[in-house]
Amino acid sequence: MKKNVESIFEQYPKSGRPDLIPLLQDVQESYGWLSEENVVKVSQFLDIPVSNIFGVATFYNQFRFQPVGEYHIQVCRGTACHVLGSSTVLKEIEKQIKVKAGNTTKDGVFSIEIVACIGACGLAPVISVNGEFHAKVTVESIKSIIDSYKTIEKK
Amino acid sequence: MSITIEVNNKKIEAKKDETILEVLNKNGIHVPTLCHIKGMLPDGACRMCLVEQKESGKLITSCSAKVYDGLEVLTHSPKVTEARKVIVELLLSNHPDDCLYCVRNLNCELQTLSENLNVRERRISGKKNQLKIDRSSPSIIRDPEKCILCGRCVRVCEEVMGVSAIDFVNRGNQSYIGVAFDKGLNISSCVNCGQCIVVCPTGALTEKNHFSEIIQALNDKSKQVVVQYAPAISVSLAEEFGLPIGTDMVGALNAALRKIGFNFVFDTTFAADLTIMEESAELIKRVQENKNLPIISSCCPSWVKYAEEFVPEFLDNVSSCKSPQQMMGSVIKSYFAEKSNIKKEDIYSVSLMPCTAKKFEAQREEMTTNGISDVDAVLTTRELVKFIRLYGVNMLDIEPEVADSPLGTGTSAGKLFGTSGGVAEAAIRTAYYKLTGTELLNFRIPEIRGFKNRKEAKIKIGDLELGVAVVNGLGNAKKLLDEISAGRSDIHFIEIMACPGGCIAGGGQPLNFDQEAFKKRAEALYMIDNNAFVKVSHKNPDVINLYNNYLKEPLGEKSHKLLHTNYTKRNVLK
Numbered sequence: 001m002k003k004n005v006e007s008i009f010e011q012y013p014k015s016g017r018p019d020l021i022p023l024l025q026d027v028q029e030s031y032g033w034l035s036e037e038n039v040v041k042v043s044q045f046l047d048i049p050v051s052n053i054f055g056v057a058t059f060y061n062q063f064r065f066q067p068v069g070e071y072h073i074q075v076c077r078g079t080a081c082h083v084l085g086s087s088t089v090l091k092e093i094e095k096q097i098k099v100k101a102g103n104t105t106k107d108g109v110f111s112i113e114i115v116a117c118i119g120a121c122g123l124a125p126v127i128s129v130n131g132e133f134h135a136k137v138t139v140e141s142i143k144s145i146i147d148s149y150k151t152i153e154k155k
Numbered sequence: 156m157s158i159t160i161e162v163n164n165k166k167i168e169a170k171k172d173e174t175i176l177e178v179l180n181k182n183g184i185h186v187p188t189l190c191h192i193k194g195m196l197p198d199g200a201c202r203m204c205l206v207e208q209k210e211s212g213k214l215i216t217s218c219s220a221k222v223y224d225g226l227e228v229l230t231h232s233p234k235v236t237e238a239r240k241v242i243v244e245l246l247l248s249n250h251p252d253d254c255l256y257c258v259r260n261l262n263c264e265l266q267t268l269s270e271n272l273n274v275r276e277r278r279i280s281g282k283k284n285q286l287k288i289d290r291s292s293p294s295i296i297r298d299p300e301k302c303i304l305c306g307r308c309v310r311v312c313e314e315v316m317g318v319s320a321i322d323f324v325n326r327g328n329q330s331y332i333g334v335a336f337d338k339g340l341n342i343s344s345c346v347n348c349g350q351c352i353v354v355c356p357t358g359a360l361t362e363k364n365h366f367s368e369i370i371q372a373l374n375d376k377s378k379q380v381v382v383q384y385a386p387a388i389s390v391s392l393a394e395e396f397g398l399p400i401g402t403d404m405v406g407a408l409n410a411a412l413r414k415i416g417f418n419f420v421f422d423t424t425f426a427a428d429l430t431i432m433e434e435s436a437e438l439i440k441r442v443q444e445n446k447n448l449p450i451i452s453s454c455c456p457s458w459v460k461y462a463e464e465f466v467p468e469f470l471d472n473v474s475s476c477k478s479p480q481q482m483m484g485s486v487i488k489s490y491f492a493e494k495s496n497i498k499k500e501d502i503y504s505v506s507l508m509p510c511t512a513k514k515f516e517a518q519r520e521e522m523t524t525n526g527i528s529d530v531d532a533v534l535t536t537r538e539l540v541k542f543i544r545l546y547g548v549n550m551l552d553i554e555p556e557v558a559d560s561p562l563g564t565g566t567s568a569g570k571l572f573g574t575s576g577g578v579a580e581a582a583i584r585t586a587y588y589k590l591t592g593t594e595l596l597n598f599r600i601p602e603i604r605g606f607k608n609r610k611e612a613k614i615k616i617g618d619l620e621l622g623v624a625v626v627n628g629l630g631n632a633k634k635l636l637d638e639i640s641a642g643r644s645d646i647h648f649i650e651i652m653a654c655p656g657g658c659i660a661g662g663g664q665p666l667n668f669d670q671e672a673f674k675k676r677a678e679a680l681y682m683i684d685n686n687a688f689v690k691v692s693h694k695n696p697d698v699i700n701l702y703n704n705y706l707k708e709p710l711g712e713k714s715h716k717l718l719h720t721n722y723t724k725r726n727v728l729k
Contacts, residue, residue, distance in 0.1 A: 036336050039335070039336075040728070043729075049313075049319035049335075049344070049729060050335040050336075050728050050729060051321055051322040051334060051335045051728075052319060052322050053335070054322065054324060054335035054336060055322035055323045055324055058325045058326070059323075059325065059326045060326075065336070
């Protein structure tokens with residue numbers, strides 16, 4: 001259920017600087033990303049300059065400034081996945097969908113996010129597309145995984 | 156309480172609660188710093204100020220560590236100098252190698268540190284971030300590739316100005332300083348004060364330069380190039396030419412500007428007097444009608460933009476007077492043009508200001524008449540020095556000259572505009588005379604002089620007790636305005652200057668943010684006032700002539716058209 005920013009604010013009656021990160025998390029959870037409009041609203045609500053909020057939000061990987069794609073690909077870059085080659089996996093995904101990590105394709109179909117560890121080290125290297133896990137991915141298997149989502153999209 | 160510490164094996168007296176750096180500076184021991192800003196809370200980010208704690212062998216930041224009894228430190232031990240050198244080498248590892256083409260060449264703190272620490276090779280090669288230069292602002296250019304992330308600009312913008320237009324973005328080696336959502340400075344809340352440029356150790360922040368347009372105009376036979384210089388300029392040049400700080404160089408400046416080729420040389424001090432005529436009339440009118448009080452000065456374009464963005468509820472309080480620069484620009488292209496039979500299209504009007512926000516002000520829509528800007532180009536004091544050198548004028552061997560008539564005479568009241576408290580003092584001198592028919596005793600209001608953040612005075616003018624407040628630093632202005640919003644009503648006149656200390660410490664001044672230098676410049680202005688024959692704006696003969704022959708009366712129809720304006724709320728990313 002999507003809550004609007006104002007109703008999120010209602011949950012922070014005595015708000016101040018310490019509420020910034022939880023509030024941004026709530027906004028992102030509800031909207032999927034942090035839009036300029038919403039960040040400005042948060043800034044006015046907490047009386048913190050927009051530049052400060054942008055600084056805090058860009059410091060953490062978890063915050064996004066673009067809406068996620070229809071298929072949101074999370075690439076695990078945790079230790080186990082890293083050892084088993086997740087960096088080449090990531091590069092291959094970026095190559096396949098022609099967009100860098102942290103961004104969304106122009107048609108809005110795919111987006112890539114790097115996550116630290118999704119807790120499936122036994123399946124490394126692992127990626128998750130809209131919560132659906134793909135285990136032991138390789139550079140070769142990436143193409144077919146992406147293509148399978150492209151076909152669903154076309155139908 | 157006095158304690159004893161040992162520095163480089165010598166005993167030194169120190170006061171409890173002082174930082175090590177303060178004690179070292181007091182005793183003439185130089186320790187390099189980068190992120191430190193004198194008078195502001197320590198940051199400890201750059202690690203340049205490291206000293207070795209003898210007992211433990213640890214390196215500690217002298218800017219943030221306090222002294223204690225029995226402390227022993229070494230300021231230039233091999234360990235310390237090596238650490239400092241590595242810090243500079245790391246800073247240089249992703250820094251552009253274009254010193255020769257950099258505006259801060261020979262005047263760069265990074266360059267000086269590198270030289271002093273004897274860095275002779277690129278030992279460490281780092282990955283350079285590809286970052287775009289932001290040229291969107293009419294006043295300030297940001298080149299993030301030259302930035303070393305010391306954070307001084309961020310702190311000045313937030314702590315002194317209360318604006319926070321910029322902040323650190325991203326993390327780790329991806330960090331840079333930028334505007335929210337990577338927008339341009341032009342749509343941010345930046346008020347163009349330029350204090351970020353003054354504190355920047357490198358060439359990452361500079362003013363937007365207009366040399367080529369001015370040179371083109373100077374070479375154009377069909378143009379009459381007119382120049383005006385702000386009251387603070389003449390006392391802010393000396394150190395750049397090897398003279399003692401604060402020396403008044405007005406005569407040499409007039410002569411130099413003529414040598415460069417300016418056709419007419421005018422003194423903005425004249426327009427400051429004109430501003431006082433209008434502003435004091437406005438003050439008296441508002442006091443008599445008890446309307447829109449307190450009246451707030453509008454001479455500082457950074458303050459005006461700040462008001463439009465952050466406190467629009469006070470816009471009715473802001474004086475409708477244009478700033479002296481713009482009044483002069485307006486009078487040059489009307490009264491002067493008509494009087495000297497020059498078409499206003501043929502006038503190219505340049506102004507020399509201690510300020511970067513004046514560049515912004517000059518291109519404001521409100522400051523143009525029928526599509527012609529009242530002021531065409533603005534140079535800061537720093538740029539003026541370069542311009543003088545570009546034209547090879549020797550300021551030390553030049554016959555002093557006086558400015559041109561009819562806009563070249565200023566009184567010492569107008570001259571005081573250059574320092575915090577000056578506008579208020581000049582306005583009160585004239586208002587006092589207008590209300591009582593006699594001059595203010597000694598012409599002086601010592602309570603509103605000096606470098607304090609906020610100065611207040613109550614002045615008895617007949618039956619009226621006029622409350623005056625003078626603030627500098629926009630963060631301090633906000634505090635005062637909050638008090639007024641909360642119901643404080645004993646203040647009638649407020650002077651607000653964005654830069655701490657006023658225009659003598661402006662964002663366009665030579666890069667030397669030393670309080671002592673500012674004090675000397677302020678003293679120079681007060682000395683000019685002490686020695687002046689005419690100390691009040693209403694006795695400026697050229698101003699009297701202008702009213703008699705052209706404007707008729709303050710706040711009259713013509714004045715209203717030429718010398719007044721109005722401001723509106725501004726929506727920016729803030």
